[in-house]
Amino acid sequence: MAKLSVSGLLVLRKEELIANKSFSHKKESEMEKNDRYKRGWEKLKEVDGEAGEKVIDSLKDIAPEFVDLLIEFPFGDIYSRSGLDLKSREIAVVAALTALGNATPQLKVHIHGALNVG
Numbered sequence: 001m002a003k004l005s006v007s008g009l010l011v012l013r014k015e016e017l018i019a020n021k022s023f024s025h026k027k028e029s030e031m032e033k034n035d036r037y038k039r040g041w042e043k044l045k046e047v048d049g050e051a052g053e054k055v056i057d058s059l060k061d062i063a064p065e066f067v068d069l070l071i072e073f074p075f076g077d078i079y080s081r082s083g084l085d086l087k088s089r090e091i092a093v094v095a096a097l098t099a100l101g102n103a104t105p106q107l108k109v110h111i112h113g114a115l116n117v118g
Contacts (some may be wrong), residue, residue, distance in 0.1 A: 037068065040076025047079060047086060047113045055109075090114035 042054045060067045079089060090113050097107040 008072040014094055021050060029083050033072070036072040036076035038076075040071040040074075043075040043079045047075070047090070048109070049116055051109075052111055087114070090117055 043055070048055070055065055056071065056089045059070075079086070084092075089109060094107065094114050097103045097110060
């Protein structure tokens with residue numbers, strides 16, 4: 001696989017979105033939402049395992065809409081994209097959070113995720 005910079009990946013993603021016309025201001029259908037949720041839930045379990053499920057369980061009663069967003073967007077959309085495997089995604093996130101220097105809780109979660117995916 002050829003190495004791409006972050007900006008190169010963003011350009012490729014933009015071109016993919018334009019070609020597929022997958023960015024739209026229209027409200028998504030219930031079926032699309034369910035597909036994103038199912039895809040996201042499977043990816044969350046793959047990346048974070050039981051720890052991810054515990055986080056979701058701890059939030060579902062107090063912030064159910066946030067739980068839906070958390071499952072659908074980062075895991076259903078971002079982590080499910082083609083182009084990078086999970087190991088590469090997680091190492092990129094760990095590197096970014098380390099560079100920030102102020103995201104220790106998130107860094108711990110993503111270190112666990114990185115170890116979980118290999």
